Amino acid sequence: MKACALMVETFLRKASIRLVHLSWLGVYAAIFLIPMPPDSWPWGAFVFGWSGCLLPLVLSAGIFGDDIASGRIRLLVTEPIRPMELYVYRFLGLSLQAAVHLLAAGALILLLHRLTNRGAVDRFATWMLASWLIFNAWTALSTSLSVLVRREHNSMLLVLGTIAVVFPLYLLMLFFENSLGTKIYHEVLCYAGPPVELLGRLGSGQYSLAGAVARVAHCLLLTILYAVIGIVLLDRREFKYVAD
């Protein structure tokens, strides 16, 4: 029962969550209405960026931060539930939302593609898998961050943090592409950060079967690592009285 209650809560806790899902799907439909989308418009890559990378930031905004800011967390953590359960069930709620969202988006895109023949749906199933995996990685990172910061600042911090680490990389690659420092920086971001680049390559079919399995395992391990950090933070955190 507790798993069900916490998973459902991730969907019902804000009125905006339903609107987000609808508007995200609406964007997919709206693009088909644009008179001349390029015939080679890669729908899989678009879903990967739009739903896989951006949607988790919106859905997980304030997932713990809102509770901490309002003081609701003081009621939650005095209930007979382990911090790990509180975190994991909420994470699974978001992951399940993503799965349903991606299935709906996939069905919508395939239907409209069949009707209009606009865009390309090559390796669409692989892109959907990559989208769900990257959604989970971003969600775990964002949820863990929300244990530390109040309100929905976790998502904002993640966006700013991503810009702060990715922008210097582009500059380095522009001016010092072959330097060792640039390569190390690139590898660290590639393997320790949410694996956007690696899963992007997976979606576009650049790996063999073994390589693809390794990318999937790598992403799952990173997601677990981000989640473990969040669970430890939640377990060790104090919840003092704060007026909202």
Next chain:
Amino acid sequence: MSGSENEAVPVVECREVTKVYRSMKAGRPASVCALDKVSLRVGNGTIIGLIGPNGAGKTTFLSLIAGLIFPTQGFIRVCGHPARSLEARRSLGYVPEAPAFLVRYSARAVLKHHAALHDLSRQVIAAEVDRLLAQLRLEEYADRATGGFSLGMRQRLALAVALLDHPRLLLLDEPSNGLDPIGVIELRRVLTEIRQSGATIIISSHRLGELEKLTSDYVFLHQGRIVTFGGQAPGGQSERLHIELLPGGPEVKEEALAPYQPLEKSETRLIVAVQGVTDVPNVVSSLVGAGARITAVALERRDVEQTFVRLYQERAP
């Protein structure tokens, strides 16, 4: 654990508990000692009033028992289990000073949600939710979103949440905040019912008159230390029994009143220190046995507020 073992284990046991808050002020580390080596044992079925001036450490003390914060030193057990453990949390219900809920959830949905966190079955959840909505007189508001609730309504709902699954310990931080007079009477009724079921209640409140009607024991906290703890008005102050005597009677000797102490004595008037109303028949029968002819008896109750002010003034810088 058997029933007799349950009786033996204190509901709350604090030993040498110290809590220091550390922060940064103007770039320098600063620390505030909110609780200083507090030790306390609380048994079954009592209502403890936690009183003290602002900043005395009342909310910190409740938060430590509830497992919301960690002690800097010492340990706390709830029903024999370390605070913050799953078993301790299963034994307690907590009402924070300003309860908050998901604003889109109705009162019924909030109760169902928290009942689910207790891992109760669907049938038990439905029964518990109906019982608590009725007990807290929340049926009328059961299906309204909590976002529109006043502070008093949220307090009642938080109490309902805390009472889920019959906790052995109830921690209430300013529970009458925002309640209207009828709400306060209702709260008193509910807490009396809970005490009758054998649960222990610890209440922190500034409404001293309200506490007086509810509590049997008091803990007076001042600057993070327990000044007094006992089953009477704080400070160990006895109540005063005024006895009017017919003139010309035999002199009442102190030994005749033992173990009670006469505070004032004249031919027609006697004031005796007693613990409470239950001592009145003993004193009267002792006096009658000593040959005194009593014309009137009156018990002067020393209220909590007076004692609180006196204790506070004694310790004011």
